[in-house]
Amino acid sequence: MEWIGAGSLLAWVWLLLGQGFFWRTDVRLPPRTGPERWPTVAVVVPARDEAAVLPVSLPSLLAQKYPGRAEVFLVDDGSTDGTGELARALAGERGGLPLTVTSPGEPEPGWTGKLWAVRHGMALARERGEAEYLLLTDADIAHEPDSLRELVAAARSADLDLVSQMARLRVAAFWERLIVPAFVYFFAQLYPFRRVNRPTARTAAAAGGCVLLRCEAAERAGVPESIRHAVIDDVTLARAVKRAGGRIWLGLADRVDSVRPYPRLGSLWRMVSRSAYTQLRHSPLLLAGTVLGLALVYLAPPAALVTGLAGVLTGGADAGGGTAAGTAAVLGGAAWAVMAATYVPMLRYYRQPVWTAPLLPFTALLYLLMTVDSAVRHYRGRGAAWKGRTYGAP
Template sequence: MGQTAHVSADVWTSAVTVVPALSLAVWLWLLFARGFFWRTDVRLPELREPADWPAVCVVVPARDEAAVLGASLPSLLGQDYPGRAEVFLIDDGSTDGTGGLACELARGHGGLPLTVASPGEPPAGWTGKLWAVRHGIGLARGREPEYLLLTDADIAHAPDSLRRLVAAARTGGFDVVSQMARLRVDSGWERLVVPAFVYFFAQLYPFRWISRERAQRGGRAGGEKSGGRRGTGTAAAAGGCVLLRAEAAERARIPDAIRHAVIDDVALARAVKGCGGRVWLGLADRVDSVRPYPRLHDLWRMVSRSAYAQLRHSPPLLAGTVAGLALVYLVPPVSVVVGAVTGAAAGVLLGAAAWLVMAGTYVPMLRYYRQPGWLAPLLPFTALLYLLMTVDSAVQHYRGRGAAWKGRTYARPEAVPDEG
């Protein structure tokens, strides 16, 4: 019995040392080998204004957006763009008067021409947003634009946003130029959760890797894997602000090729890059989301509705994600506490070092969101919330309520009939 107790004590001593050491090793890898994801200096590339400004059509899918439209649509109509541009707002079955309000705002503010249209209910195999985008792109084709700006109804643009996007696309030769809109951070829960949302996204899709061209161009649309390493063609976009070359959209069959995608922005970037296109993604300075998420419930719903879809509805990927989040974010503070209680100095030092690296990489994102640095050590708590949101997303999926948004619930991709 005594020998068994001695062996158990040895195992425990090893665990409180080895596990935080492994977490620290992961953090050092993330710090130096994950595309410097934690830096926030990836902004619009160098800009050279073109000699001739191409035609642009702005497509805005909108479903029950009357509460935010007054703060966003006038910013699009008021774009200071030297070329020909117009806005298509596609009312996706709204019940709150979104379409009528859009027309009133256009009459009151003037600016770019506005067309309001409705595509009707989406057929099987389409998400409502992408069905609306398809209708908007179809209307835009009649104007023969060189670029399409796909932007959400809750996104407000500075007056020079469109011209800067076009200038960046022309200067860099990009088929997609996307900006991660600055989300609202007014409430306490928004301050705690929102910067971490963008931080985690950048960790999954390091912005510096996205603009790198693939080692071998070409391939089937949508054929790239999620995330990826350098040279494999990491692809992502932020759906709130995507400038898309019309020719690239046609080549990649956007949006038909991604018609069932719940995380449509990443799917769009993969499809374009999979056809040899060039994609750029960075943080925005003058593009902002006006949608409020004042309560934890609102933020929870925003994340959980698509978290399990991000994992391709795979139980093994879910288990791996939970284990990974626990190792990377929860082990460091737990090791500090457990080590302090048990007298395991090595566990305290290793856990504290991992926690310090974690907090240090989070500070730039907090600064970008103009938040105090003392929030950085709270990242493990926020990560725990995201872990629970992800598990809840899977639970809701198996209860038949997964990927639900504004009255619609979408089937998992393999359940969607293929059009061939």
């Protein structure tokens, strides 16, 4: 335990200082001013069985106060709950930006349903006129009235080809409070925003709920055809744009929110497990490394502290054993303290009590189990399942 505690503490010191300051939550939209001419924007919303959230999200898009021309294209991806009809009714009641509701039919082989819908929406937008930007946003995302204006202003001011904001997810139920902030925290740990936003860095990522994409950059990257198979489509999109020479930006949102509820552990479990093994490229070796890494980084500190304290209290087998136990307790406690401290900014961003930061090892254990379950589902032929569709490895 002494050596394990030392290894965990070293890992946390490196994560604190050497992983792009991933734990900070101050990466927001870059400084921006309104352009002299506001470009035309096509808003593409892929939607499959979203009648439950559409009454909140769609009116927020239609109510955008955008100085230029904008049009909303909602692509009904084979819904069975009346999503398309509801969208038309909401547009008739609320007014605002023009709305077109369309349906592309079942996706062709090799396409995920969402990207097939995005492809259809982009094609329809091209037919309607020369849009300079696309706003790709999910059907469960609600935007404040100035959201589109601020995104375009940021893209124009910093000459960015892709601007993405990670929407603030819902944290109302117990399991949402426990798991959702950690979801964003772990995402930022994998893809530190500061590295994503550095043009010379290889790291690329986006948050699929809110992506403003320059049409010219999409054409250079061959999007969406070049990423048609992607289950984790947002990260794959960002990689394609960056590899094609585009400049990308990713940060946290202040005025863009997800309204999709995850009130039970089961719904959150499915959200994570459906793509966790895909993130690991369906590799058993990467899965084993991830499990060991999560255990060392998140589970070892409390284990070393508890085991060390138990050894100190019992006096150890001898004086040397007691000293080793005390050292393990100190190292484990220090690693746990650093871990909790890095989690505090994310808890504050989500307006959650700071005292819950030491619970992160328990949440990490849940994510470890979700990741293993994702691999099990994949080998049982049920991996990457979403709303009646299952996608295998490309």
